[in-house]
Amino acid sequence: MTSCLNSAPRRADRRKGGPIIVPITAETTLMFREASEAGQVARRQRAANAGVLDALGKRLRGDSPRAVVTLARGSSDCAATFARYLIERRAGVLTSSASPSVASVYDSVPDMHGALVIAISQSGRSPDLCTAAARAKRQGATILALVNDAGSPLARDADICLPLHAGPERSVAATKSFIASLTAALDLIAHWTEDVGLSAALDALPDQLDAAWQCDWTPALPLLESVRSLYVAGRGHGFGIAQEAALKFKETCGFHAEAYSAAEIRHGPMAIVGKGFPVLMFGQSDASLESIADLARDFTARGATVLRAGVPGEGGVVLPVITADPLTAPVLAIASFYRMVNALAVRRGLDPDSPPHLRKVTETV
Template sequence: MTSPEVTKMFQEAGEAAAVVRRQLTANQAAVAALATDLRAAPPRGVMTCARGSSDHAATFGKYLIETRLGVLTTSAAPSISSVYGASANLTGMLAIGISQSGKSPDILSAMRAAKQGGARTAALVNTAESPLAHEVDTFLPLHAGSEVSVAATKSYIASLAALLHLVGEWAGDGDLLEALHNAPVLLEQAWASDWSPMVERLERAQGLYVIGRGLGFGIAQEAALKFKETCGLHAEAFSAAEVRHGPMALVGPDFPLLVFRQGDETADGVDELVAEVVARGGEVLVSGGDVPGAVQLPHPSAHPTIEPMLQIQAFYRAANALSLRRGFDPDRPPLLAKVTETV
């Protein structure tokens, strides 16, 4: 069997700590300048524009911006402009495009429409010489370097770090910024975390739910995608609040949950869900908390806004191993390409 350590997914995900360290230093002046402008002329709302893993980072950004800044944040449907040719009045808005490649036609179309509609535009892009990077008012490079594996890993974590950096500076949140600047060391610790119980339990699984809430929901979405694309395992992401509305009917001994739980205001509700499922005889793998009967997946303790980033880093290593255990190549998922150029 192929060793997990030889895949590009493993190698690239393992670079996340260095990526975040590099990004924080390189982007400090640009992030601080944008934050100063946003405080001087606060946007009436934020619109994010992204697909795939980048859109899951945008979900994280929505919860972060709304909880830390109180600014309404919504996700754009790129087809509104790219397919329907429609536009909206976005005067006074901030539009943030998030992309690894920066050249997907629908994302470009949506961001152009946002700018034409009066929005201030910013982009978090890994490929500096990309169309999106050149078309926005403010470009914040992700500094993730070359990412060859089809499965995005370090670029996703870089997107989370960039959002945390911007929001921390914009809000003047010293605690968040201090936690973020400590994140590279914690990411190294997260990469060494032992999630082998997840690999063992899901080797022959047919499906599962991935659960998060608040800041953790975007991480749950990302994990569910990685299960599908790298492990051939059907996984569906739900909020810990939404899963009780119908989806719970499938939960049981043969349909496990993977739960991401951070130590913020959502923690008690997530713990209650885990305890409820365990009491019904269901199997729960959980990162965070300490509910008896659940399988614990460790991650370093940290500021709640940083925890999801650490959890997904630990998850990537386990997902890479699970992919190989199930007979897949995580670097070359069937029917997928690195750059998806959706119109």
Template sequence: MSTEPTQMRREILEIPDAVERLLAEGGSAVTAAAERARAFDPRFLLSVARGSSDHACTYLKYVSELILKRPMASVGPSVSSIYGVDLDAADALCIAVSQSGQSPDILAMTESLRKNGTFTVAITNDDKSRLAMASEITLPIHAGPELSVAATKTFVTSLVAGLWLIAETKGDQDLVAAIHALPDHLAAAARCDWSEAAAAIDGSSLFTLGRGPSWAISNEAALKFKETCLIHAESYSSAEVFHGPVSIIGQSFPVITFAAGDAAEDSVAQTSDALIEKGAEVFTLARGAKRATVLPHVRTGHCLTDPVAAIVSFYGMVEAVAVGRGINPDAPRHLNKVTETV
């Protein structure tokens, strides 16, 4: 067996440097986009994305609604690419997220929205991609090459780029300062030891839970279990798990609950402890939990940057679970790095 670290592990460890590079090189693009966004003054925001990029947009939805007080909704790319319908969204700002910038359906919806008066911003790792060319403004994420099929550093830099755009649009200097402090926090997050949770994952099925921005991180976590570990995982809001899904929980059923230092943390802690009563083995980032196992984690000084640190710690664990199961997380079966959906 090789003792060399996987490409996924190397890219997880590159995340703090990738975010540092984004902060050093991406400021002019973010400032220009924020100025345009303020002048445009959208009534609401839209997102166009799939997979991990769509999970990044779910996080940005909560950020928009909490910071800008503007609703944000994910639109179905197939509405344009398959059904041929142009949406009437002239008052909206659209954030299209794709690490490759190549997927035809994401491109088609972005082009359709721009044609009909929507202000379009692309977040991508390729500023020469078709998506970048189709959008009014592009925010390059400066992640550098990502060779492992599983997105890690491109997911995190997409989160940071979108968060930075919204913070600058609002003029929230506390949030901007927290964003600039992220590299050191992410380096610490990469060192968090989640081996206790990894040991509890038996390879059959599990839940990941969160609420608010942390629910977006839960969604990404569930995808990564399926993608890299071949383990069935489902993500739910901690407010919804008792509305049906709890029925499948049996003795020692693994659950990971994500939380930030925000108004939802207490409710996540309560849900985590309540699931212990149902027989689940629960690991949580909610500090108020009394029965669930609180995992080592990093708080960043701002509740909206806490979820960024959480996913970095999680990535380290899920890569270890995959390797422990004898699976190469760099090349999951049936998957390619770039998926081009019509």
């Protein structure tokens, strides 16, 4: 792999007895292929998990947890942020993120009696997550695992497993499994709260994901081709999407990106936003939208390069999004983002499937 901007990335292809060095294009990456499957994954997951979710929703309504604790790393932790806003807003249950190292490094777990721990993982094999989940279970928690590998240790040891049904994901950059984590969280809330509107939105989501994959975000490419740093902003349950986008910029494109709540940017980080500073902004049509639009106006007034996904206003570059229920809109936006960031990585001379120094299963302890 090379980090030289604009040089064509290449990889060894051994399928014909090689190695044969072949150029990488945006359409030939595993990331492209896997991210494009998001609609299929959502269809498969919703059908396969209906029975488990019916029973789980009834259980949660009958015996509501005193608190919900999320347990995750990396992209899965961004999905946990998304889930936290959903649970607190729709189920009215206090939700917080656990630090796996409290159990795996410091050998200490707080009282978890009556808590629901939602452990989210693509692989279900990271030692610190497995240790933290096991310790929480011994401390009285009920463990719900949202895991792509239903045969993994995390899935096996959980009280309830909600498989993601994303299928094999070979690219180091998680895409379809991240979207599957979001759709599983939405479906959990729909069943828990018996939200007919959200269930209808989830019925429409697979086709909308197919359409979101076709949204043209290529106008962002020349603006981001040579950047060295940027902000990604969102708010509410859209903040988790901003976190994931920032992570993917770092992971696949090799430049610094920070995610902020649209409210938090005003508490200090705003100081470095000036002429030409790039900001990608995500918005959804709910109570948070006005504050995000107001922030976009401030960025534009400062001369920043503003890219808007679902954020109204003038100036900057408008990135097309699918009109949808505010709860599912961020899922669609990240699907469109994945296609763009994959192309950006290749344009910058990088292989998005094989980020340097990273592996598919991160074995933190």
